[in-house]
Amino acid sequence: MTSRFTKLNDGWNADPNVPNEQVDLLDRELALSFNLNRFRFAALKGERATLRFSGVSHYRLGEENDHAWYEGFGRYPEAPGWGEFYEVREDIVELDADGWIAVRDLPASRHFLFYLRDSTFECLANDWTFERLT
Template sequence: MSDLSFRHLNLDWNAEPNAPDVELTVEGDTVQLIFLLNPWAYDAGMGEKGTLRFVGCSRWRWDSTNDHAWFAGEGLYSKHAPEWGEFYEVIGDSRPVGDDDWEVLSPDGPKSRQFLFYFRDDTIELFAEDWVFSRSRG
């Protein structure tokens, strides 16, 4: 993982840091994450939700790595990712990916990109062609 880099994608929003109440749904090759937004550090109202839609998703996994494990060096990218609690595109990850670790929807395609979101108590990683973020009032 020597050529590994992380593109920070959530520059003006983030998940609620204490209890983001993450929901994941799958419909065809679209994976959707819905979570509470952080109203204390960003322009979001109390109870406002963020939705990340990953289109052309080929695989995803929900890992129980939390902030304590990450800071203790136990998370997959704990020695590489710039910060905990952020949403990244992972570039240059050459580790083998076993199907038993993932919910596989289809084979990875030539346009597949790797995404990673560190929530307080969970880590969600996906391979998808693209992503879209939207907001809604709770």
Template sequence: MKMLNKPAFMKLNIDWNADPNVPSPDVIPDSSSIRLRFYLNPWIHVARRDQKGTVTFANCSRWRLGPTNDEGWYRGQCRYSGVAPGGGEFYELTGDDDHRDDPPDWVCSNAPSLGQRHFLFYFRDETFECFSADWHYQADQA
């Protein structure tokens, strides 16, 4: 799968990340926002075992939790394999992207608006993507 135009990937999760083994991501629609909850990685970041984090995407127009897992990533079965810096991370994609609309499983939640940004989070067993105006991360409290 060769891309004519390649997006740029900016890593957003600098001092936090999802559990690399069983992140168990859950998408929670909430009016015009989408909340993505998952278990945090307690081995390389400050997090308790079984602690969850939430990324909230404001003014989300569409999202998907797709089937590409880490094996698919390393076998080149993901449309961004070989283009993205690495799997298991949270990115914002910018620039041209010939394949951004390829997945057939988008869930439309609101009408698209100007200023929508493309976000991508690679988990072990699936991939989350969305188009939204902004994002915010918060670790759950005790």
């Protein structure tokens, strides 16, 4: 089945050159922090933001980069655009890809995907929020 993608970032994105992503896990909440894109959106140099995911069951920060994606070798080459944050809807989430980390045994209801400069972040969680860090 072909995946369906819903773009979730509106008015913000990660820095396209140096996102400096960092993953922190506290209990069943995961935080993905990154530098904001000041070239396309209103952000200060070095300003950071955090995506917080609740009810996390699994996550991965893979090594896929934009070169592999543009050449059609990405995990989701049919995604609408590189560098965006999506919710992925499909029948089966393949947890056999390299790098998945199990957080808890209970299933999560949603699948999130964020293409960063030199990596791909995926998270199976129940919900997410976005916050700018000052």
